[in-house]
Amino acid sequence: MHDESNEVTAPPIVITDPDADRYHTFGYISWWQQEVVRRATILVVGAGALGNEVLKNLALMGIGNLLIADFDTIEDSNLSRSVLFREGDRGRRKVDVAAQRVKELNPDVNVKAWHGNINFEMGLGVFRHVDAIIGCLDNREARLSINRASWAVNRPWVDGAIQELMGIARVFWPGQGACYECTLTDLDYQIINLRYSCPLLARENILQGKVPTTPTSASIVAAFQTQEALKLIHDMEVQPGKAVMINGLTNDVYTTEYPVKVGCMSHATLEPIVALPEATTAKTTLADLLGIAQKALGDTAVLEFDGELVTTMTCTGCGQTFPIFRKMARLYEHDAVCPNCGSRREMNLTHRISGQEDFLNRTLADVDVPPLSIIRARNGNERIYYELTGDKETFLAFT
Ligand SMILES: [Zn+2]
Ligand SMILES: [Zn+2]
Numbered sequence: 001m002h003d004e005s006n007e008v009t010a011p012p013i014v015i016t017d018p019d020a021d022r023y024h025t026f027g028y029i030s031w032w033q034q035e036v037v038r039r040a041t042i043l044v045v046g047a048g049a050l051g052n053e054v055l056k057n058l059a060l061m062g063i064g065n066l067l068i069a070d071f072d073t074i075e076d077s078n079l080s081r082s083v084l085f086r087e088g089d090r091g092r093r094k095v096d097v098a099a100q101r102v103k104e105l106n107p108d109v110n111v112k113a114w115h116g117n118i119n120f121e122m123g124l125g126v127f128r129h130v131d132a133i134i135g136c137l138d139n140r141e142a143r144l145s146i147n148r149a150s151w152a153v154n155r156p157w158v159d160g161a162i163q164e165l166m167g168i169a170r171v172f173w174p175g176q177g178a179c180y181e182c183t184l185t186d187l188d189y190q191i192i193n194l195r196y197s198c199p200l201l202a203r204e205n206i207l208q209g210k211v212p213t214t215p216t217s218a219s220i221v222a223a224f225q226t227q228e229a230l231k232l233i234h235d236m237e238v239q240p241g242k243a244v245m246i247n248g249l250t251n252d253v254y255t256t257e258y259p260v261k262v263g264c265m266s267h268a269t270l271e272p273i274v275a276l277p278e279a280t281t282a283k284t285t286l287a288d289l290l291g292i293a294q295k296a297l298g299d300t301a302v303l304e305f306d307g308e309l310v311t312t313m314t315c316t317g318c319g320q321t322f323p324i325f326r327k328m329a330r331l332y333e334h335d336a337v338c339p340n341c342g343s344r345r346e347m348n349l350t351h352r353i354s355g356q357e358d359f360l361n362r363t364l365a366d367v368d369v370p371p372l373s374i375i376r377a378r379n380g381n382e383r384i385y386y387e388l389t390g391d392k393e394t395f396l397a398f399t
């Protein structure tokens with residue numbers, strides 16, 4: 001990474017007027033480059049206890065663009081650990097309030113709030129267009145989603161975890177040291193698989209463990225996470241695959257290195273990714289994209305989705321067939337109930353588009369593909385990953 005010929009040309013230290021520049025003191029830090037910080041785009045997943053602290057830190061440092069992702073709303077129990085939330089915010093979306101408070105802290109920072117489920121609802125291309133991802137999560141499933149996305153598009157991410165007075169902060173970088181999935185044990189997989197034991201989600205938030213945390217452990221771990229992200233955007237040395245372990249009871253702080261797991265399922269980078277600047281989920285149809293794929297890979301090329309798409313449901317009682325076109329992972333038990341007769345409806349699924357379908361004129365949005373997705377086209381062993389890059393301008397619009 002480092003060019004030996006440039007080793008003596010450290011960036012000049014810029015000292016500005018303390019009255020006129022809120023970043024004045026950062027100018028005294030030899031390696032700090034406010035322009036690098038201002039140009040950076042960081043995705044923060046989770047706007048809970050850790051997310052609040054991370055966002056506060058990033059805002060104070062003047063990070064240029066913050067994409068804040070969360071699916072939750074504020075309840076009073078969040079107030080004891082969330083510096084950005086106020087009593088009157090009850091019931092509001094965490095992302096909206098967090099974005100508003102970040103703007104209040106530092107109007108220089110551009111923000112975008114995204115309300116949704118990171119596991120199924122965010123296009124993979126979004127990860128490709130950020131400089132780093134910070135995971136501020138309380139469950140393994142979302143961490144695993146970020147980890148696989150990070151590997152797929154080769155972006156670093158910073159994980160944080162807290163419980164009582166204990167904390168962990170760690171950087172994962174595809175191809176450098178262990179990844180998050182390398183650290184998972186059989187028990188971890190069992191906990192993750194709870195969710196998939198039934199085809200449809202039995203109830204929401206099945207995995208939302210209520211982990212006891214404190215504002216102090218949140219701020220300690222979030223501070224480490226933010227510093228690691230700051231180093232990443234400055235191209236400074238980090239220690240991927242190693243964890244900073246913090247025990248607030250004994251005041252032990254140490255690092256530990258995880259072994260790389262042979263055959264780890266996360267170790268897959270999409271190659272090649274082809275950006276389609278004209279393609280958007282709202283306008284591009286399945287027929288359009290399949291046409292592009294077949295032009296490149298031959299007439300027998302197909303499009304493949306990672307998860308199952310429920311195309312229709314057929315009622316076992318009254319026999320009626322209903323168009324659905326939603327990812328199975330986003331459907332709940334109650335979605336299977338027939339609105340006519342109350343019987344259970346059977347799902348008709350697909351994950352492959354070959355050109356024989358009778359719904360090829362549907363747009364990608366109409367078949368539940370999120371903005372800036374990356375879709376696999378395949379013919380035999382040949383693959384191309386197409387990114388719906390036309391969505392970038394609207395989806396990654398920071399204000
Ligand atoms: Zn791994
Ligand atoms: Zn029915």
